[in-house]
Amino acid sequence: MTSAPITRLSISRPDDWHLHLRDGAMLRAVLPETARHFARALVMPNLVPPVVTAAQAGAYRDRILAALPEGAAFQPLMTLYLTEETDPADVARAHAQGIATAVKLYPAGATTNAASGVRDFDKVRPVLERMAEIGMPLCVHGEVTDPAVDIFDREAVFIDRVLKPIRRKVPGLRIVMEHVTTEDAVDFVRDTHKDLAATITTHHLIINRNHILAGGIRPHFYCLPVAKREKHRIALVQAAVSGDPRFFLGTDSAPHTDANKLLPCGCAGIFSATNTLSCLAEVFDAAGRLKDLEAFVSINGAKFYGLPRSDRKLTLVKGAPVAYPPQIETGDGPVTTFDPGFPLHWRVEA
Numbered sequence: 001m002t003s004a005p006i007t008r009l010s011i012s013r014p015d016d017w018h019l020h021l022r023d024g025a026m027l028r029a030v031l032p033e034t035a036r037h038f039a040r041a042l043v044m045p046n047l048v049p050p051v052v053t054a055a056q057a058g059a060y061r062d063r064i065l066a067a068l069p070e071g072a073a074f075q076p077l078m079t080l081y082l083t084e085e086t087d088p089a090d091v092a093r094a095h096a097q098g099i100a101t102a103v104k105l106y107p108a109g110a111t112t113n114a115a116s117g118v119r120d121f122d123k124v125r126p127v128l129e130r131m132a133e134i135g136m137p138l139c140v141h142g143e144v145t146d147p148a149v150d151i152f153d154r155e156a157v158f159i160d161r162v163l164k165p166i167r168r169k170v171p172g173l174r175i176v177m178e179h180v181t182t183e184d185a186v187d188f189v190r191d192t193h194k195d196l197a198a199t200i201t202t203h204h205l206i207i208n209r210n211h212i213l214a215g216g217i218r219p220h221f222y223c224l225p226v227a228k229r230e231k232h233r234i235a236l237v238q239a240a241v242s243g244d245p246r247f248f249l250g251t252d253s254a255p256h257t258d259a260n261k262l263l264p265c266g267c268a269g270i271f272s273a274t275n276t277l278s279c280l281a282e283v284f285d286a287a288g289r290l291k292d293l294e295a296f297v298s299i300n301g302a303k304f305y306g307l308p309r310s311d312r313k314l315t316l317v318k319g320a321p322v323a324y325p326p327q328i329e330t331g332d333g334p335v336t337t338f339d340p341g342f343p344l345h346w347r348v349e350a
């Protein structure tokens with residue numbers, strides 16, 4: 001006997017464990033899109049200049065809180081941008097005082113605003129050792145930047161060249177491999193039983209590299225790490241719907257204006273905050289795993305970070321296709337919303 005299809009799903013309010021909010025006019029425009037549906041988000045520090053110190057993270061958090069719509073109960077959780085000059089004592093203080101939740105490692109030059117990232121991993125070892133002592137997680141952008149490595153292989157190569165050595169040299173450091181895009185990363189996380197988790201974005205569950213390149217180039221699907229082959233997308237979906245506590249949502253919603261996307265050398269980043277939960281419900285529904293959506297979006301990440309899950313609820317309802325704006329207006333110009341390429345039948349109940 002088959003049970004009746006689920007058309008209504010009530011879950012703890014989700015958290016986004018990897019989000020770009022930017023600053024100024026862009027912050028004011030994109031923040032409501034996340035605050036509307038999410039309880040918390042881990043906010044990336046790749047501003048210009050980057051958010052490196054406890055003082056900078058505290059000031060950025062204040063700007064985010066000031067930009068929140070009236071009555072929004074959204075909590076930004078801050079990250080510090082790891083540089084070769086980062087002071088271990090400042091990091092420990094930021095953690096102890098609740099100013100920063102995690103430290104973010106960008107290999108120098110790996111992605112948008114990553115110029116001040118790390119070149120020599122031995123230089124940041126004292127910071128990583130201090131973080132291991134105090135239990136503060138390291139979020140890593142897992143791509144090598146060696147120009148000799150093919151862009152589609154950069155994540156898999158990162159595991160061998162950087163991630164494994166860090167785990168060996170700094171035992172006990174808790175690491176999140178962010179926005180994983182390959183079967184290699186999924187397998188590595190699955191086979192590692194301690195101190196390692198991964199976030200998965202909404203868009204990497206939906207697009208593969210054909211979406212970017214076949215039948216014309218689609219800049220709005222270009223992000224880093226770049227989407228890979230279909231077999232990798234399938235591995236990501238299997239990991240996300242598995243209920244395995246080591247995998248959780250980090251949307252990597254990363255707004256750039258259309259003017260900056262549609263260039264001969266356009267910016268990397270997909271803006272998905274507006275329709276992310278509808279997209280995810282669709283993916284989990286198609287996989288017959290709606291019951292595991294809550295673990296992926298609301299439970300696993302909170303558990304990894306040692307936080308209680310939100311005591312507020314969010315309800316998703318299935319019905320006629322949802323209308324969402326194809327673009328949102330910002331003070332800097334329009335930003336295009338992620339287009340999953342199929343109708344979204346799940347909407348978040350107001």
Ligand code: NCD
Binds near residue numbers: 224252255270
């Ligand atoms: C991000 C951005 O625009 O800040 N871009 C992206 O393609 N994901 C940076 C990042 O997370 O790599």
Ligand code: ZN
Binds near residue numbers: 018020044252254
């Ligand atoms: Zn990102």
